[in-house]
Amino acid sequence: MSATSHDTHHDDHHDHGPPPGITRWLFTTNHKDLGVLYMVFALIMFFVGGAMAMVIRAELFQPGLNLVDPHFFNQMTTMHALVMIFGAVMPAFTGLANWLVPIQIGAPDMALPRVNNWAFWLLPAGFVLLLLTLFLPGGAPAGGWTMYPPLILQLGDAFPFLIFAVHILGISSIMGSINIVATILNLRAPGMTLMKMPLFVWAWLITAFLIVAVMPVLAGAVTMLLTDQYFGTSFFNAAGGGDPVLFQHIFWFFGHPEVYILILPAFGIVSAIIPTFARKPLFGYSSMVYATASIAFLSFIVWGHHMFSVGMPLSGQLFFMYATMLVAVPTGVKIFNWMATMWQGSMTFETPMLFAIAFVILFTIGGLSGVMLALAPVDLQYHDTYFVVAHFHYVLVTGAIFSIMAAVYYWLPKWTGNMYDERLGQWHFWLSTISVNVLFFPQHFLGLAGMPRRIPDYALQFTDFNMISSIGGFVFGLSQLIFVWVIIKCVRGGEKASDQVWEGAKGLEWTLPSPAPYHTFEQPPVVK
Amino acid sequence: MKRKLLGALAAIGALGLPLVAAAATAPESDWRRPWGLNLPRGVTELSQDVYTLHMLVFWIVCIIGVLVFGGIFYSVWKFRKSQGAVPAKWHHSTTVEVVWTVIPFLILLFIAVPATQTMIKIDDTSDYDMTVKVTGYQWMWEYEYLDEDVAFFSRLDRDSDRARQRNPDVRPQDVEHYLIDVDNPLVVPVNTRIRFLITANDVIHAWWVPELGWKKDAIPGFINEAWAEIQEPGTYRGQCAELCGRDHGFMPIVVVALAQEDYEQWLQEQREENGVVATDDAEEADVETAVLEEVDPDELMQVGRQVYDNQCIACHQAEGQGMATFPGLAGSDRVMDDDDWVIDVVVNGVSGTAMTAFGPRLDDRELAGVLTYIRNAWGNEAEPIQPADVRDAR
Ligand SMILES: [Cu+2]
Numbered sequence: 001m002s003a004t005s006h007d008t009h010h011d012d013h014h015d016h017g018p019p020p021g022i023t024r025w026l027f028t029t030n031h032k033d034l035g036v037l038y039m040v041f042a043l044i045m046f047f048v049g050g051a052m053a054m055v056i057r058a059e060l061f062q063p064g065l066n067l068v069d070p071h072f073f074n075q076m077t078t079m080h081a082l083v084m085i086f087g088a089v090m091p092a093f094t095g096l097a098n099w100l101v102p103i104q105i106g107a108p109d110m111a112l113p114r115v116n117n118w119a120f121w122l123l124p125a126g127f128v129l130l131l132l133t134l135f136l137p138g139g140a141p142a143g144g145w146t147m148y149p150p151l152i153l154q155l156g157d158a159f160p161f162l163i164f165a166v167h168i169l170g171i172s173s174i175m176g177s178i179n180i181v182a183t184i185l186n187l188r189a190p191g192m193t194l195m196k197m198p199l200f201v202w203a204w205l206i207t208a209f210l211i212v213a214v215m216p217v218l219a220g221a222v223t224m225l226l227t228d229q230y231f232g233t234s235f236f237n238a239a240g241g242g243d244p245v246l247f248q249h250i251f252w253f254f255g256h257p258e259v260y261i262l263i264l265p266a267f268g269i270v271s272a273i274i275p276t277f278a279r280k281p282l283f284g285y286s287s288m289v290y291a292t293a294s295i296a297f298l299s300f301i302v303w304g305h306h307m308f309s310v311g312m313p314l315s316g317q318l319f320f321m322y323a324t325m326l327v328a329v330p331t332g333v334k335i336f337n338w339m340a341t342m343w344q345g346s347m348t349f350e351t352p353m354l355f356a357i358a359f360v361i362l363f364t365i366g367g368l369s370g371v372m373l374a375l376a377p378v379d380l381q382y383h384d385t386y387f388v389v390a391h392f393h394y395v396l397v398t399g400a401i402f403s404i405m406a407a408v409y410y411w412l413p414k415w416t417g418n419m420y421d422e423r424l425g426q427w428h429f430w431l432s433t434i435s436v437n438v439l440f441f442p443q444h445f446l447g448l449a450g451m452p453r454r455i456p457d458y459a460l461q462f463t464d465f466n467m468i469s470s471i472g473g474f475v476f477g478l479s480q481l482i483f484v485w486v487i488i489k490c491v492r493g494g495e496k497a498s499d500q501v502w503e504g505a506k507g508l509e510w511t512l513p514s515p516a517p518y519h520t521f522e523q524p525p526v527v528k
Numbered sequence: 529m530k531r532k533l534l535g536a537l538a539a540i541g542a543l544g545l546p547l548v549a550a551a552a553t554a555p556e557s558d559w560r561r562p563w564g565l566n567l568p569r570g571v572t573e574l575s576q577d578v579y580t581l582h583m584l585v586f587w588i589v590c591i592i593g594v595l596v597f598g599g600i601f602y603s604v605w606k607f608r609k610s611q612g613a614v615p616a617k618w619h620h621s622t623t624v625e626v627v628w629t630v631i632p633f634l635i636l637l638f639i640a641v642p643a644t645q646t647m648i649k650i651d652d653t654s655d656y657d658m659t660v661k662v663t664g665y666q667w668m669w670e671y672e673y674l675d676e677d678v679a680f681f682s683r684l685d686r687d688s689d690r691a692r693q694r695n696p697d698v699r700p701q702d703v704e705h706y707l708i709d710v711d712n713p714l715v716v717p718v719n720t721r722i723r724f725l726i727t728a729n730d731v732i733h734a735w736w737v738p739e740l741g742w743k744k745d746a747i748p749g750f751i752n753e754a755w756a757e758i759q760e761p762g763t764y765r766g767q768c769a770e771l772c773g774r775d776h777g778f779m780p781i782v783v784v785a786l787a788q789e790d791y792e793q794w795l796q797e798q799r800e801e802n803g804v805v806a807t808d809d810a811e812e813a814d815v816e817t818a819v820l821e822e823v824d825p826d827e828l829m830q831v832g833r834q835v836y837d838n839q840c841i842a843c844h845q846a847e848g849q850g851m852a853t854f855p856g857l858a859g860s861d862r863v864m865d866d867d868d869w870v871i872d873v874v875v876n877g878v879s880g881t882a883m884t885a886f887g888p889r890l891d892d893r894e895l896a897g898v899l900t901y902i903r904n905a906w907g908n909e910a911e912p913i914q915p916a917d918v919r920d921a922r
Binding site: 063064065066069070071074137138142143144148150151154156238239243244245278279280281282283284285287309310311314317318321322325326328329332333335336337339340341342343344345346347348349357360361364365368369371372375376377378380381383384385445448449450452454455456457458459460461462463464465 | 561562563564565566567568577578581582585586589592593596597599600603604607608609610613614615616617618619620621624625628629632633636639640643644646647648650651691692693694696699700701705706707708730731732734736738741742743744745747748749750752753766767768769770771772773774775776777778841843845849854
C-alpha cells in the first residue's frame, strides 16, 4: 500500500494497490507485476541455460570424452539454445515491454490485461514440459534447436513434449505481442504521435508484428513433424514422397525473423540509454525508425542464407546472398547514428552506459562477421563451424543480453526507487565484458581452422583455443552471480533515487515518482 | 561541425590500419597445427578463389571495424563530462546520413562482384572426368567410384575410436590424427575434375574437407552435386559438418590425392583384393577365412560392447531397456532363444523401422560380437554367436 501513497495527486477516485500474498502474482493483470514476473522468469532461465553452457564448455575444455556421453552433450547444446532463446531473451524483452511501454506512451496499463496474465503463465507451463524431457527415457531433444528431420524423428519419448512445448511458447509470445501492438496503437497519450514514441516502443511495435507473423509458421512446421511421426504423413520424409529440405525452408522462414526478434528491442534500449548519458538527443531519430522497419522487412527474404550448403539453384543462392548483404545497410545506419549521438556529447559512464557502449562495439563485431557469412561461396566454408557459433553469440550475448543488462541497470532505480550499487555494477560490467571476449573471440579462429559446431570432442589442434574459450566461459558464468546480487541488493534498499534518476534522462517514465506507483497515468499526460 | 566529424573518422581509420595489419597476418602453415587462425588456402582452384574472397572481405570488415571502434573510442576519450565537455544540440544531418547509407552500399556492390563470380564457378559441375558417390550414414561414409566397380565404407580409425571412449586405454593426446583419421580414406587422382554426388542413407550429414573449399549437405532422398580438381598430391582431412546424432563428432573424412599412375594402381589393387570392398561381394572374398575361426566368447563380449556403445546405445539404451518405439533387449526371450531371427534382424535390418541393416557396415567379427553381447549383457544368457554363423546369414 505504501508504494501507492505518492500517486494520489493525479488520482481522484479510490486508489488500490496490489492484493497481498501469492495471489497477487498468480492473478495479477497489472503490467508492472507481469513485467517483474517475466523478468524474474527470464533470469532463472538464464541460469538454467547457462548451467547447460557450463556443461558444454567443461566437456570441451580438453580433447577426449571427459564428462558426459555424446548423446547428453547433444541434449545440452539443443536445450541451451531453446532455453536461452525462448526462456531467457524473449521473456526478458517482453518483461521490459510490459514494464516500459505503458509508462513510455502514457498509458494506464496494457490494452489486454487478462491476456497479459495468461501469456505469462503459459511460459512456465511450456518450460515444465520442455525441461521435464531431461528426465525422460532417451533424454531431452538432442537434434539441435533447429529440429531438422529426419534426425529429430529419432527422438524418443521427449518428442511430443518438445512439440507441445513449442506450441505453448508460441501461443504465449503471440498473445504477448498482440497485446503490445494493441497497447501501442490504441493507448498512446494525447499528443504522443507515432513519430514521437521512444525508440524502444517503436522497436517493440515492429518486433511484435514479426512475432505474430512467424510464430504460427514455426507452429505449423512442428505440427507437420508431429503428424509425420505419429499419423503417417510424409511431409518431410523422402521415402514417402516428402522433402526433408522443405522443413528447413519453413523453419528458417520463422528462424531468420526470430533472430531479429531477439535483437530489435535491444536497438530500442540502446537508443534510449546512449542519449541519456551523452546528454545529447539521439541522432537521426526518423532514420532509426526506418532502419528498424527495413531490417524487419528484409528479415523475411533472407532465410536461405542458413541453407547455402543444402543445395539450392544458383539463382536462389545469389538472391539470398544479395538480400542478406543488404541488411548491412540499415544496420550500419543504426551503428553510425549511435556514434554520432556520442559525438560532441557530454558523457558519463555509469553501468548502463558501459553496457550500451560495449553493445555497440561487440554487436558490430557480430555484424561484421555477419557480412562475411552473407557471402554464399565463403559461407560454404564457414557454415556449421565455430565461426558461426562466434558470430551469433556476439550478436545474442554481447548484443541482446548486454542490452538487457544495460536496461536493467538503467531502469532498476525507477522500478525499485533505490539506486543500485554502482561499484558492484562496474565489477559486473568489466568482468563480463572481458570474459565474454575470452569466451567467444577465439571461437572465430576455431571455426576458420576447421572445427565444426555441435561436436563433443575435437581434433588435437583445437585444444588451446578451446581451453581459453572454456576459461572465459566459466568466468563469464560466475560473473553473472554479481548481477543477481546487485539486483537483490537494490530491491532491498539503497540510496533513494530521484524521479528523473539520470541527469540526461528524457521521457514520460522519468516524470513518474521512483518507484513508479502501482497504477500510473490513470489520467493521461499531455505530450507536447 | 559535420565536416569535422567526417574528417576525424578518416583520420582514425588511417591510424588504425597498420595495427590491424599487424594483428591479423595469419601464416598459412597454421592450418591443422595448434593455434590455427585462418581458413586454409586449400589445394583446388575453387578453394583458392574462396580463400581470396574470404581475405578480401576480412580486410574490408577490419577497416570498417577500425573506423567504427576508433570513432567510438575517440568520442569516449574526448567528449567526457569529467573533461568539461558541453553537449551539442544537433541531432540530424541529411548529408551525413546519406553518405553513410550510400558508402556501405557501394562497398557491398564491390564485394558482390567477386562473390557472384566464385559462386557461379562453384555451381558449375559440368565437364567432369570421374564421379564419386558419397553416402552419409550414422556414423560413417560410403564411397562409390561410379563405373569403376569400387566401393567401400570409411570409418573413424581404430586408435581414435579407442581413445574417444570414456575412460579410454589410450589418451587422445597420444593418437596422431585424433578424430581426423579413417580406416579407408577416399583415394583420388590429382589434376582430375572429380564430380561428387552426395547423399545420405538415414539423416542429414554434410561432407566437408576445408582444403577443397566447400561443404555440401548429404540429404536422404536427394543427390547434391559438387566438384573439385585437386592440384597437389597429399592427405586432406575434414569432418561431417551437420549434426547427425550421437556420433556426429566421430565421422571424419580423409581424402588422399595421388598422382594419376599411383591412383590407377590403387584402383587396380582395390578391384583385385576387394578386401575393403563392402560385403556385396563377400562370398568371393574367401581369402579372409581367418575371421571365421572360433573366437573366444570373452573377446566377442569385448568387441560387442564397443560396437553396442557406438551403434546401438542411442536407441536401445545403456541397460538394453529400449525406449519408446525402440524395443528393449534386456530380458527379451526372443533375443536369447531365436538365433536365426536375431542374426537376421541385426544383419539385414527391419524394413519400415529405424533398425537399419548392419551387415554392410560391420565385419563378421563385429557382428558376432554385438550379437553375443546383447544376448549376454544385463542379465541375459545365451550361447555366443560366432562369425561363421553371421557369415551364413548374409
Ligand atoms: Cu554425419
